[in-house]
Amino acid sequence: MRPARTRTSRPRSNEPFPSAVSSAADRPGDRPEGRVLLLVTSSSYRAEDFLSAAERVGVAVTVASDHEQAFAGVAPAASLFVDFSDSDRAVSTVVKLHREHPLAAIVAAEDEGTILAAVASAAIGLPHNPVKAVRIARRKDRFRETLREAGLPSPRFVTFAIDEDPDCVAGRATDDIGFPCVVKPVSLAASRGVIRANDESELAAAFRRVVGITSTAGSRGDAREIIVEDYMPGAEVALEGLVVDGELRTLAVLDKPDALEGPYFEETLLVTPSRLPEEQQKAIRWTAGRVARAIGLSHGPVHAEMRVNDDGVWALEMAPRSIGGLCSRMFRFQAGVALEELILLHAIGAPIEERPTPTGPAGVMMIPIPRAGRFVEVEGTETARSLAGIEDVVISLRPGQEVVPLPEGNQYLGFIFARTADGPDAVECALREAHACLKIAIE
């Protein structure tokens, strides 16, 4: 590596992800007020980034999660135990907290907390998404029905209970949907349990497998149904947005340059800005806005997955939460603000500019899991970090952990982050080069 004319030499130590975020609270007029209740599961990837953002913004946070935290009781407003699956009791707990430590907002970091956030916000009188809208977004079958009723493109689907006979399911879905088709649990995310089937026997086998995945998904899969739907060909994109005053503001459209054609749908690369023609991007933004309105999302972050083909833009999912894993670290908005800062500022009522956009080309690779086994280590991370355009490599598995690839897998191996002014092609290239440096040991 040479000290290029304009490029900073990479620090050689194993430092945390370099933060270019300035303190939002330092900016005039942005000083926030009120406490935010952050709903995270104890298996969340998102806690650290939200807590760092809260510190930078200067907002007090109570963390509510589904397990007792180590210091529960030491600082009563710092953490809270709530059972996301027992809504009534969880709402009572939140309302009690609000009486003693008034809340300005409730933010769900991931899917599990979205319904509780809406119900508890309604009970307290805080701005929130309608509970009905969140319930629709949590289930792929209701989401598709709602889109169809609104006249928006949506794959045809059939819903089955997990205890139905796989061969009968395959027969019915063959008649109603045909091939290729995709089998999915109604409520899991991140491509878990998503399998393409090209004929009746593959479909029966996929259904059996997805039953197993749904049955062991715990609180992540709180619905016991599976859908079989049309396989939608075309380019897949993700959209990150923030609904402000009922209008969806698109923060970024993200290309997924690796083909997602099955049999499993492991997401790897996300790159922004999108390289799709502007007309298509316009259609993506327009469709996302229509989808948010159709299902009734009116407040806060959304993350959508969409496919684009000759027949139009097809919304596969829209969740009332921000992007998962550590992927949000790819975003930097004006003044270096992180996505979580934007979400928290909006949640507590700070003004959000008309159309916040990331400050430059950036991307992330969710490092693919090559095979099942016991994770040992990843070599080559320092070499990968030293490449031009690479900001960081984070390995999120721990030595000795059992690792399972998709469709069963529920963990990320790690993340590579890239940012370069040379454009999205250079971002993608840097991510692929960095990945090629990694030697992943699984035994």
Add this chain to the structure above:
Amino acid sequence: MIEFTEAARERILAFFAEEEGTRLAVRVGVQNPSPVAPEYAMSLIELEEIEECDERHSVDGLDLVVDSESARILRNTRIDWVESIEGSGFNFNNPNIKPLGSEPLTGPLVERVQRVIDEHINPGVATHGGAVRLVDIRDGIVYVQMGGGCQGCGMASVTLTQGIKQVFMKLVPEIVDIQDVTDHAAGTDPYFSPEK
């Protein structure tokens, strides 16, 4: 004065040679003087890019440019060029930014902080199989390492901000911040593991 090792000097001269016909200087600076992960900047510049606030030195035949603030922090720093299977690059050996924990921890503040860790923090994290170790105290910032169930735990940041920091705010208010310097990637027995 900043020094270059022979390897670093040769490497810089090789970079200069690639820009034949242009007289260049090497600019070094401190981007972040944190004792946890100091960050340095190094670039090749043309002589007209030298600014008024810069110091300019001739070191072993190299034109060296440093802004005045960085010059203070980089005093007596030795810059080396290192190559390993993990990559190559310039390494700053800076005696002014001493590694955390490199000096004995003594004094009344250290004793108070250690007592809080022993009596309030560790009994708390022990419920999750964790332990916290005091690494250093500098400029009112306490640096800690989290071990056992806390090392690599998905909720370590919650334990830090919503637990450990809260305890210190109450019991040692002169502490301005707590920073976690744990290598969480090496944790083998985390209490909570993240899931999609």
